[in-house]
Amino acid sequence: MSELLANLYLGFGVALEGRNILFCLxxxxxxxxxxxxxxxxxxxxxxxxxxxxFGLPPVGALIMLAGxxxxxxxxGSTTSILVNIPGEATSVVTAxxxxxxxxxxxxxxxxxxxxxxSFFAGCVSTVxxxxxxxxxxxxxxxxxxxxxxxxxxxxxxxxxxxAKGSVLKxxxxxxxxxxxxxxxxxxxxxxxxxTFDLPELADGIGFANIAMGMFGFAEIIRNLExxxxxxxxxxxxxxxxxxxxxxxxxxxxPIARGTLLGSILGILPGGGAVIASFAAYTFEKKISRNxxxxxxxxxxxxxxxxxxxxxxxxxxxxxLLTLGIPPNAVMALMVGAMTIHGIVPGPQVMTKQPGLxxxxxxxxxxxxxxxxxxxxxxxxxxxxxxRVPYRLLFPSIIVFCCIGIYSINNSPSDVLISAMFGIVGxxxxxxxxxxxxxxxxxxxGPLMEENLRRAMLIARGDATVFFTRPISxxxxxxxxxxxxxxxxxxxxxxxxxxxxx
Amino acid sequence: MSEGANPSQSGMTPDSxxxxxxxxxxxxxxxxxxxxxVAMTFFISSPLVPRIASxxxxxxxxxxxxxxxxxxxxxxxxxxxxxVVLGTFAIVASSELPGQRSFAFGPGTAPRMFAGVLxxxxxxxAVVGVITAGPMIEKYKLRGPxxxxxxxxxxxxxxxxxxxxxxxYAAFILSIMGSREMKWVESVIAAAVMTGFCVLLFVYxxxxxxxxxxxxxxxxxxxxxxxEFFRLIFGPLMKFLFG
Numbered sequence: 017m018s019e020l021l022a023n024l025y026l027g028f029g030v031a032l033e034g035r036n037i038l039f040c041l042x043x044x045x046x047x048x049x050x051x052x053x054x055x056x057x058x059x060x061x062x063x064x065x066x067x068x069x070f071g072l073p074p075v076g077a078l079i080m081l082a083g084x085x086x087x088x089x090x091x092g093s094t095t096s097i098l099v100n101i102p103g104e105a106t107s108v109v110t111a112x113x114x115x116x117x118x119x120x121x122x123x124x125x126x127x128x129x130x131x132x133x134s135f136f137a138g139c140v141s142t143v144x145x146x147x148x149x150x151x152x153x154x155x156x157x158x159x160x161x162x163x164x165x166x167x168x169x170x171x172x173x174x175x176x177x178x179a180k181g182s183v184l185k186x187x188x189x190x191x192x193x194x195x196x197x198x199x200x201x202x203x204x205x206x207x208x209x210x211t212f213d214l215p216e217l218a219d220g221i222g223f224a225n226i227a228m229g230m231f232g233f234a235e236i237i238r239n240l241e242x243x244x245x246x247x248x249x250x251x252x253x254x255x256x257x258x259x260x261x262x263x264x265x266x267x268x269x270p271i272a273r274g275t276l277l278g279s280i281l282g283i284l285p286g287g288g289a290v291i292a293s294f295a296a297y298t299f300e301k302k303i304s305r306n307x308x309x310x311x312x313x314x315x316x317x318x319x320x321x322x323x324x325x326x327x328x329x330x331x332x333x334x335x336l337l338t339l340g341i342p343p344n345a346v347m348a349l350m351v352g353a354m355t356i357h358g359i360v361p362g363p364q365v366m367t368k369q370p371g372l373x374x375x376x377x378x379x380x381x382x383x384x385x386x387x388x389x390x391x392x393x394x395x396x397x398x399x400x401x402x403r404v405p406y407r408l409l410f411p412s413i414i415v416f417c418c419i420g421i422y423s424i425n426n427s428p429s430d431v432l433i434s435a436m437f438g439i440v441g442x443x444x445x446x447x448x449x450x451x452x453x454x455x456x457x458x459x460x461g462p463l464m465e466e467n468l469r470r471a472m473l474i475a476r477g478d479a480t481v482f483f484t485r486p487i488s489x490x491x492x493x494x495x496x497x498x499x500x501x502x503x504x505x506x507x508x509x510x511x512x513x514x515x516x517x
Numbered sequence: 518m519s520e521g522a523n524p525s526q527s528g529m530t531p532d533s534x535x536x537x538x539x540x541x542x543x544x545x546x547x548x549x550x551x552x553x554x555v556a557m558t559f560f561i562s563s564p565l566v567p568r569i570a571s572x573x574x575x576x577x578x579x580x581x582x583x584x585x586x587x588x589x590x591x592x593x594x595x596x597x598x599x600x601v602v603l604g605t606f607a608i609v610a611s612s613e614l615p616g617q618r619s620f621a622f623g624p625g626t627a628p629r630m631f632a633g634v635l636x637x638x639x640x641x642x643a644v645v646g647v648i649t650a651g652p653m654i655e656k657y658k659l660r661g662p663x664x665x666x667x668x669x670x671x672x673x674x675x676x677x678x679x680x681x682x683x684x685x686y687a688a689f690i691l692s693i694m695g696s697r698e699m700k701w702v703e704s705v706i707a708a709a710v711m712t713g714f715c716v717l718l719f720v721y722x723x724x725x726x727x728x729x730x731x732x733x734x735x736x737x738x739x740x741x742x743x744x745e746f747f748r749l750i751f752g753p754l755m756k757f758l759f760g
Contacts, residue, residue: 071723182593184645188600188638194631195607202614202624209624210610212753233665240661240695408703411693412711414665415685418672419715423725428742429749431673435666442662446655447596469622477620 024146027374031382036079036375039072040383043080047087048390052095052103052398054406056413057235058088059455062349063227064416066356067423074357075372079379081353085346086138086329086380089289090387093130093322094398098123101402106289106325109297113310113317120313125259127395129267129315130322131388132259137275137327138384144279145334146377149366152338156363159339161470162481166491168464171285171341173495175453177502186453189444193457194464196221203466216429223352225421225430226458229437230444230451231345232417236410237442267319270300274320278327283334288344289325296324330380336361337373341460345452348459539591544582547598551575554605561612570605570636574598590651597643604636610753661695668692677742678735680728681720685712 030036050061062081069077092107097114110130117126159167176186199210200220211217259267277299278292300320301310310317333350335343340362342348354361359369366373391398421430441451475481483489554571558564577598580586588594607628614625645651672688689708693699719725732738748755 067725068718068723182642182645184638184642185593185596188635188642191631191635191638192600192603195603195628195635198611198628198631205615205624207614207624209614209628210607212610214749214752216749233669237662237665237695240665241658405698407693407696407698408707410665410696411668411689411704411708414668414692415672415689415711415715418669418676418688419681419685419719422672422676423719423727426726428673428677429745431669431676432746432749435669435673438666438669439662443599446657447592447599448652449596465627468627473621475620 020146020150023150023370023374024378026370027146027376027378028382030075030371030375031079031378035073036076036379037382039076039080040083040379041386043083044087044090044383044386044390046080047084047089048091048094048387048398049401050084050103051088051091051093051107052401053404053409054095054101054103056103056409057231058085058104059227059345059349059452060232060235060413060417061088062346062353063224063232064413064420066224066349066353067420069353070356070423074354074359075375077353077357078350078372078376079383081350082333082376082380083383086326086383087387087390089322089326089329090131090134090391091398092325093134093318094127094391094395095402097126097130097318098395098399099402106293106329107322109293109321110318112297113312113314116311116313117315117318122313125263125315126318128259128392129263129271129319131391133267133271133274133319133323134326135384135388136271137278137323138330138387139381140275141279141282141327141330142377142381142384144331145337145380146374148283148334149338149373149377152334153363153366156339159487160485161467161474162485162488163491165464165467165471166482166488166495167339168341168460168467170491170495170498171335171343172453172456172460173498174285175344175456177498181448181450183499183502185449189449189451189453190457193454193459194461196226196454197458197461198465203462204469216427216433221433222421222424222430223349223459224424225434226437227345227349227352227455228417228421229434230441230455232413233435233438234441234445234451236413237438238445239406239410263315267315270296270316270320271323273299274323275327277320278324279331281324282328282331283343285335285341285343288332288346289328292328293321293325296320326384333376333380337365337376338363340365340463342456345455348455351459540584540586540588541582543591543595544578544580546578547595547602548575548578548582550602551578554602554609557606557609561609563612567605567608567612570601570608574601574605586647588646590646590649591654592646593649593651594643594646595654597639597641597646600639600642601636602639604632604634604639607632607635660697664695665692668695674739674743674746677728678732678738680730680732681716682712682729683731685715 031040046061046065050056050058062084065081065084069080072080088104089106092102092104093110093114096102096107096111097118100111100115102108102111114126114130117123172190176183176190197220199217201207201218202209208218274296277296281292281295282288297317297320300316301307304310304316332343332347335341336347336350340360342351351361359365359372418431421434422428424430444451471481472479482492551571551574555568555575558568558571577586581588611625611628611632614628615623616625616629617623668688668691671691672684675684675687686708689711690704693704693708716729720727720729
């Protein structure tokens with residue numbers, strides 16, 4: 017316990033340095049902006065801002081990028097409640113009850129409960145990240161290549177089971193990602209694989225190219241097809257930000273439950289904030305004594321999902337920081353960011369760079385505090401931003417992405433490659449393939465292959481090693497059981513229902 | 518990758534729910550792709566597996582085109598076939614890499630392994646598309662993608678020879694034309710503002726090494742670069758055709 021306090025002390029020392037506070041604020045601001053504006057996702061934004069973080073010190077860069085992720089969870093709720101346009105996928109369910117509350121003149125209460133719930137969840141999950149960081153890191157040191165491989169396989173399967181849509185297609189997307197990650201030089205022999213002797217492909221396909229193509233360009237092309245949304249921006253000022261005593265009592269338990277659920281789902285690979293908010297909403301509706309209130313302005317329907325998405329956004333850093341395994345697409349981008357700064361994510365980060373590890377965790381709490389301030393009093397500013405029409409927004413995003421991609425390697429070919437991935441991503445959307453599992457497969461690919469090869473070499477070519485080593489055996493069997501369960505028709509129908517809601 | 522999935526793009530545009538012409542077009546596209554793959558297998562040393570796979574795919578494509586296969590879920594069916602193409606292509610592309618030696622994986626082992634599984638999954642998805650009814654493929658729009666991708670490509674082509682300011686401005690204007698609600702005056706001003714913002718951010722605040730205005734030898738740079746792009750796009754095909 018005292019060790020934890022000492023670590024947190026170290027962390028706050030780093031997080032409260034003048035420069036780092038600034039980066040944290042910047043991340044929180046950009047995150048809120050992304051959350052407010054529909055049509056820009058977190059993944060695309062972080063990919064877009066990667067080049068900007070080159071010049072920053074690693075701690076500052078990571079603090080800022082993390083701020084964007086959890087900041088987006090706050091911002092998303094604002095527009096969901098006030099305008100019924102969820103700026104982020106994680107706030108879709110918040111719009112159901114939040115906007116109804118706003119129509120009944122209780123926008124202030126909804127906003128403040130959302131912010132307070134998020135803040136509470138942020139505090140709890142910061143402590144959770146700090147507390148679980150140590151033990152999980154020592155667990156990771158017990159892992160050999162076989163265990164690592166099995167863990168990653170389990171992670172990918174989790175991602176499939178928790179994602180929406182067909183299990184078969186999601187697995188296929190993961191394999192596509194794995195295959196794409198193998199383009200480039202072989203890790204052991206240096207032989208060019210599937211490069212067609214093109215120098216542009218010798219180092220592999222850039223991660224940022226794929227991320228921006230699939231999540232930036234493809235989404236934009238897609239959005240252009242949809243009919244323009246009519247924003248019925250609420251007239252009149254939001255008054256009475258303070259929730260009543262009854263609101264607070266009503267939402268205390270949902271906030272706690274949402275935080276718990278979100279924390280668990282955030283740690284699980286493939287979880288993340290979207291699934292957490294959906295699950296929390298469904299759960300609240302299930303256990304509510306009068307579920308018919310939901311969708312008509314129930315405060316629980318705002319409190320629980322908003323706490324859950326923020327908790328999940330933060331706890332999803334746990335597997336990344338301790339095991340080096342990104343549980344979702346945003347964390348996959350964080351891997352990219354860390355690699356650019358020469359940090360290999362994994363258990364060694366905590367021992368070798370304690371300042372970075374604990375500084376990042378402490379900054380999450382600082383960032384949450386800032387976000388409450390950014391969101392509540394400044395709510396009017398953010399709503400005004402919604403008046404910027406999408407027709408001006410999307411070309412700005414495009415040129416920003418282009419410059420960003422180009423500046424990574426000063427290579428026009430990278431821009432060309434990401435344009436191709438934009439087309440591929442558009443095709444994926446048309447055929448209902450999810451891009452997120454592919455990105456995850458792409459990031460985990462090299463790690464997985466390396467560990468697979470190493471494990472096979474150590475076991476002298478005996479493939480049963482993955483089942484005979486106890487930890488690895490348990491992990492892999494869990495993965496297989498999960499896959500079978502998810503493929504069973506009965507469960508599949510239940511799953512579809514959950515996502516339709 | 519790019520060859521694997523791109524060409525199938527234009528082919529399967531269902532205009533009407535009737536499905537006959539669409540099945541014809543979709544089937545033909547995949548038959549052509551499969552024949553390309555068959556041709557590629559003649560340039561590799563162990564062609565048996567990918568050749569059988571691609572010949573089967575060609576047969577399936579023709580069968581689809583003439584209406585022998587009742588496609589109930591076009592989204593899944595054509596998506597699955599595209600994955601088969603991609604997987605087979607990856608097998609062909611990685612066929613020259615050394616495989617397993619005694620108990621050590623070679624560089625080619627994992628790619629072929631994963632590509633093989635991808636082919637099987639693609640088949641499974643396509644079968645799902647035959648036996649269960651699924652949604653139609655949404656109509657492909659041309660305008661948005663054309664202008665957006667055009668804008669990006671314009672940026673890629675011009676950034677080096679012309680510099681940051683002209684290429685950002687041009688890319689903005691071209692991509693904004695992809696929107697149906699585009700207004701000229703507003704766009705011209707917005708493009709200027711955004712260009713200014715990008716120059717300020719990337720060049721003055723972040724100190725990234727950008728050329729702002731056209732280089733004196735812009736046309737030579739442009740020429741070399743376009744040759745590079747041509748090689749990047751058609752290189753894989755040329756490698757198979759001319760060795």
